[in-house]
Structure formats: C-alpha cells, structure tokens
Amino acid sequence: MRVFIAGLGLIGGSFSLALRDRGLAEEIVGMEATEERAAEALRLGLVDRIVSFEEGVASADLTVLATPVDTIPLLAVKALNRVGEQQTVIDMGSTKEELCEVISQHARRGRFVAVHPMWGTEYSGPEAAKHGAFVGRTTVICEHERSDADALAQVEKLFTAFSSPMVYMGAEEHDLHTAYISHISHITSFALANTVLEKEREDRHIFDLAGGGFESTVRLAKSSSATWVPILMKNKYNVLDVLREHIHQLQLFRRMIERDDEAALREMIDRANSIRRIIH
C-alpha cells in the first residue's frame, strides 16, 4: 500500500510510525506546512519523500488528512476530486460535523472515511510523533454508512492492526461527545494555567509546589494554539454548551465554600468520585 499523509505532526507522524512498525506500507510520502518541518519529518523517517498535495493524492492508495481541523474540509474535497475508484481518503480530525456536511454531496463521497483516533499528547510537530500511538485507544469512525464497504474495511483493518478498538457514530453525535470529554478538558487546563500564572508572580513557587496535583491537571495547557483554536471554533456551539455547564459547576463549588456548606460540598465531591466507575 502506498500512503500519502498531509500533515506530519503529532497525529500524522504517529500514524506513519504505526504503519511502518507493522510493515503495512511500501511507501509513505507526505507534506508539511513549512520546509523546516518537512525536513524534520524526512529526517525522522516519517516519510520517504516530500511531495505536493496533488502528486501525493494521485499516487496514493490511501490519503490521510492530518492537518489542523479548519483546513480539512477543503482538502477533503480537493482530494476526492482527484481519486479514482480504488483509492481511499481519510481524515484524523477532532471535529466532523462541517467536514461531513461539506463532502456529503460529493460524487465520490464513498471513497472517504471520517476517522478520529482518541489519542494525543500535549506536544505537536513531527518530533512529537510517537511509536505505539493508538494502542488500546478507541478510534471513532463517523458516518461509516456513507463510506464504500471496501474503503471502510481498509480503515478497519488498519486500526485493528494498531490494536485500536473502533466505535461508530454520526458526525453530530461525535462533535457533541468530544466537546464534553476532550475539548472542555483542554479549555479547563488552559484556564487553570492562566489562573496560576496570573496569581503566582514567582515561577519558583509553582515549580516547587507543583507536586500537589497541579501537573496532571495542567498538562494539556501545553497544547498548541495552532491545533486548538480551530477545534474550539469548529465545535463552537457544543463547546460553549459544556463550558457554560463547567462554569456553573465551579460556581456551585464557590457558593458552597462561601457558605461553609460542608455537607453540600461533600456531596459534590462524592458525586465527582463516581467518575471512578468509568475512568480507572
């Protein structure tokens, strides 16, 4: 299989490593936003060659769109415009509603599979690519009924090889759930980092005291704006909905602490503890 990956950062780069580690591709070619990052991807062995988008799509059995989500819908259309009956295009973006709407009436919609592996780290760029990504992490496939059976089967075979269990969802449903579970965590973490940076004028104290749980909560705050501004904007209404609920929950905590209402505070924390039954 010949693979073309547009976007050789954290996700595209890790996808390439997963293919290579399992010997699933004869050739992997790719493109990157800047020459510097393209050179880095080559140096790291993420791709055999750097190619143009047109050249990449034309020559590939599988085209993978792993660029920031705001660029994916147009690239998806351009890729579908260029593929034949034996070629497949997938994306790995964190938002799907607009994408699926944009390609919905394309003559070759069936050659597209909308894919979202629920894996990531707070790092970005080619050097963030990791071996063993996706293992044990769920991959969401959206609107699978709109994909041709052979294209879907091809993707399922890959993620099975990556040991990533798959779930199937509509695009709207996907964007709703990822807002709840992934996107809001990032906003919380960004806001927490800014809170502490605002309040703590001395880095030294943050550094010394960070053992007290701060590190894990703030880890995601290292995530890049190039990735996250597009995700938050593309999933605006769902994100705002969850953000309002989150602010409301924090206001409840605030009110209970203000009123010394220990019983209510205990109840809120005990309720939060029930996340244990889901996340181990």
Add this chain to the structure above:
Amino acid sequence: MRVFIAGLGLIGGSFSLALRDRGLAEEIVGMEATEERAAEALRLGLVDRIVSFEEGVASADLTVLATPVDTIPLLAVKALNRVGEQQTVIDMGSTKEELCEVISQHARRGRFVAVHPMWGTEYSGPEAAKHGAFVGRTTVICEHERSDADALAQVEKLFTAFSSPMVYMGAEEHDLHTAYISHISHITSFALANTVLEKEREDRHIFDLAGGGFESTVRLAKSSSATWVPILMKNKYNVLDVLREHIHQLQLFRRMIERDDEAALREMIDRANSIRRIIH
C-alpha cells in the same frame, strides 16, 4: 527511633513505608479512625502495633500527625501537652495557618515542626500507601524558626533520606501558594467530572472517548471528600480568591469563543503554553 503515626492513610502510610525502606525506625506504631482500617494498616505492615493516641505520643521519639487537616490543630496541642524535651511532633497537613496559630503560644512549640510534603495521589486509606513516595518532590517546612534546632534537624535528616528537597515558608504564604497550585486543581477536576457526568448520560461514551485528554484532567476528581472538604474549608479565603480568578479565566474563554475572536483565543492559549517553562 520509635515513631508514632496518627492516621495511616495515603500520607501516613507512605511515610511509614519510606521509614521502613530506609531502616530509619526501630518500631512504628499507629492509630486509625476505624478498626477496619487499623487492621488493614497492620496487615499491610504499615505499623507494628495499633495504639491509643496517648500511648503513641508518650512512647515515641517522633509523633506524626497525618489525619485530615481539620483534626490536626487539636491533636497537635494534645500531642505537645504530652511530649518532653527530647520528643518531636510533626504534621503532614495541606493547610498550616490555623495550625501554626493554634500552637503558637504553646509552652513546647519548639518541639513541633510543620511539614507538608508536596506529594499525593487521588487514592486514600492504608491500601493507598506507596513505596518511594516523596522522592524528588518538594517538602515545605513552615515557620521553621519556631522549631527547636534539634527537632528541625531531625526532620531535615528524614526528608533528605527520602530524597525530598525542602523549602521554607511562613504558614500564610504556604496556604496562599497551595491554594493556587494544589487546591484549585482539585476543585477544577471535581467540577469537570461533575460537568461530564451531568452532560453525558451514557457512561459508555465517556469510557470510549476518554483518551482525548480527559483522563489526566479528571484524575484528581477521584480524591476523597474526607480529605478535601477539610482542606478547602480550612483554606477558604485563599481558595475562593483563586476560584474567582479561575472562573474569570473560563469566562474569558467563553466570551472569545462566542465572539469568534480567534486572535484573542490564540493569545490566551499561547500564554497558557508558557506553563511549559515551569512544568516539564
């Protein structure tokens, strides 16, 4: 050295294991809130015997108070009432202002050292005790100038043996910084768990999609109310101050997303990224 540990949960239990692993105590005795937990602590080898508070303090070279923070000030006074010139009492609590005020005029104030190791996990009880705790984590010593030189040196020797670097602070300063860095992270995490549990009626989706950053941000939400209600109440004013700032930061995110102000959003995220220079 003979050691008495009041409270054999996560912190007290891990302190015992740290002493045992380094052969620093001839005998470790302790007490726990319930018979069941006391039996568990014995079974796990955290203590050689279960004793009463009075018996424990009387017989120990070092008394360690590792109970919930709301119980520490009174226990500290009761312990100091019972110790002689060669005995030392320390606490391991997360808030210090009230404690240090309560013992400030005690005739044997010098025998007390106020200690806070910046280490913890989201688990509690004797079975949460871990080997290798405190290693590489900062331990804060509060009002060290109020402790007798030999008592302070004894504590410093222990934490040096545990490979835990020490920093020195006033009690007020300590409570302020821990509110910023540790306490607020827990509230954020509790509130996030409740947000998602509120919004996501189906556990299945949370479970499937949790790879997207949710797990790390919500980890602390598993922390027990028995530990955290007292901490939040004892540090009420500092916690409220940071909580207000945190809600404000989330409202800024909300407003920018509502207004599609991508430039401002990018700036907020880039600012949050600067936490990288502190937390690696």
